[in-house]
Amino acid sequence: MTPPRPAPIPLLSALVAALALFVQCGPGAPAAAAATGWTLDKVYAERMAMRVADQRCKLFAASVASALLMGEVQARNAVLRSGRDASQLADLAGVAVQRGSTVPCRDPALVTEAAHIRAAFSGYSRIQRLDFPGGAASWKADRTVLSTRVDGGRWALTTAAVRSTAGLRFGVVVKDGRLGLFAEPGAEPGLMQPAAARLLLRDPQRASRPYLAGGLTPPPRADSAVYFAQERRNAPDGGLGFQFSDQAVEALVQLDPREAVLVELVYPSSHGDRVISGVYEVGDFAPAYGFLTLAK
Secondary structure, three states: OOOOOOOOOOOOOOHHHHHOOOOOOOOOHHHHHHHOOOOHHHHHHHHHHHHHHHHHHOOOOHHHHHHHHHHHHHHHHHHHHOOOOHHHHHHHHHHHHHHHHHOOOOOHHHHHHHHHHHHHHHHHOOOOEEEEEOOOOEEEEEHHHOOOOOOOOEEEEEOOOOEEOOOEEEEEEEEOOEEEEEEEEOOOOOOOOOOEEEEEEEOOOOOOOOOOOOOOOOOOHHHEEEEEOOEEEEOOOOOEEEEOOHHHHHHHHOOOOOOEEEEEEEEOOOOOOEEEEEEEEOOOHHHHHHHHOOOO
16 A cells, blocks of 8 residues: 655744754654654654755755754654655655745744754754664764873773674774774683784675665675775773774764664684674664764
8 A cells, every 4th residue: 555645744843843853863862852742754854854944045054954864864764763655755745845845035934943953953063972763772872082192092982782693782883083994802711913904894786775685694705895904903991993094974873763784704714714793773873973974
């Protein structure tokens, strides 16, 4: 049965209420949206409509526009986690783009809500720590460490493994002012330091649809892209860890939030290589990473 096409949404009737949900697009988002009289669908459509209007009317500075896009991605992820499929999401996007493309740039409601969004951003940009909940785990972002000069860097974005065979940390480390996707091994008695690290995730060229097999299962290797760490260096918690390329970050950002990725560390031994692995939910990695780069 084909779902009904969403009815046109009046733009900007209460966008500030939607902005209050900026950081609540995780498992508790449906209840939070209901408390304000907003559905997740409407939050997503409003954010997209406002972004489209900004592209045409130049309503915001680049930092505010980036935050608005980040909020749109969060809302999109929440809609997907609520059970909407790709066709329903496309219908919502079509309504939003049409409205954002046609509202007059001098519309009083548009001008008023743009001012409210700027004010909301002023407070939001001062937040230093923020959790981005997913379906099974959260990405925890910390902007207080961004100016660190510690030799091994500091963890700026972390999450818990959905499943792992041993101790392993995965996330984003800041070192010398630069963000890098990073994997750090835990203490493994009897093993040498790992010799290599790799990140496996769905390759859109081989599998265009999100891999949602259930239980946050990474895609088959035949449908996966493999990113080998480009550098082994000092880790934030001591010892050595592995930094991945910016291309790996970009590939992770492009995935569906309901997907999973696999991180593997390869340990050489006298009996052959031993592989320790961790499975991680993609979740709201993209907006969480964007939060770290948000200008004040």
